[in-house]
Amino acid sequence: MSVCREASTTNDHKTVFLKLASVLHSSHKFTELDDIFKTVLLKKHKHSRKVWCQYGDSLGSQSRLDDMRDLLPRALKSLPKHKHVRTISYFAQLEYKYGDPNRGSTMFENVLTTYPARLDLWSVYIDRTIAMKDISQARNVFERAIGLKLPLKKMKFFYKRYIDYETSLGGSGKVEYVKNKARDYLQQEKGEGSC
Numbered sequence: 001m002s003v004c005r006e007a008s009t010t011n012d013h014k015t016v017f018l019k020l021a022s023v024l025h026s027s028h029k030f031t032e033l034d035d036i037f038k039t040v041l042l043k044k045h046k047h048s049r050k051v052w053c054q055y056g057d058s059l060g061s062q063s064r065l066d067d068m069r070d071l072l073p074r075a076l077k078s079l080p081k082h083k084h085v086r087t088i089s090y091f092a093q094l095e096y097k098y099g100d101p102n103r104g105s106t107m108f109e110n111v112l113t114t115y116p117a118r119l120d121l122w123s124v125y126i127d128r129t130i131a132m133k134d135i136s137q138a139r140n141v142f143e144r145a146i147g148l149k150l151p152l153k154k155m156k157f158f159y160k161r162y163i164d165y166e167t168s169l170g171g172s173g174k175v176e177y178v179k180n181k182a183r184d185y186l187q188q189e190k191g192e193g194s195c
Contacts, residue, residue, distance in 0.1 A: 046078040060098035
C-alpha cells in the first residue's frame, strides 16, 4: 500500500489504485480489495463512474450480489446526473453477467422508457438479450425497437440487426417478415416525406 501511495504522487492517483484493485482481485485478496475501495477509491474518487463500476464488477464476480445491488443507489447519489444512464446500463449488464438476467432486463426497460432514442442502450440491451439465447425475448425487444418513431438512420440500424439476427437463426420466413416490415416502414416514411 505504501508503494502505491508513493506511486500516486507522480502518477494519477485513481489509475494507480484501480490497478492495485485489479491486482488484488486477480490474486483473490478480497478483504484487501474491499479496503482499497472503501478507504481510498470511494472516498477520494466518489464522482468517478469507473471506480463504482469496477467495484460493482468485483462484487459481482465474488457472488456478492446483494452488495453489488446496494452499490448502485450509492453510486447514483455520488455521481453527477450525466453519468447516471451509463452507470445504470453497466450495472444492468452486471446483472446479466453475475446475477439475475430478468433484473438486468427490467433495469434496461426502465432506462429505455426515459431515453427511448438512445441507440447505445438499445444495442447493449439487444446484445445481452441475444446472449441469453431466449429467442422470444430477443424478438420482443426487436419488435419494440422497430416500433419506435426515430430518425431513419436509427431505424435502419434496428432493422439491419433484426434481419441479421433472424438470418443467424436460419428461419427464412422470419427474415422475410422483417424485410417486409422494413419495406412498410420505408413506404410510410416516403409517404410522410411527400406531404
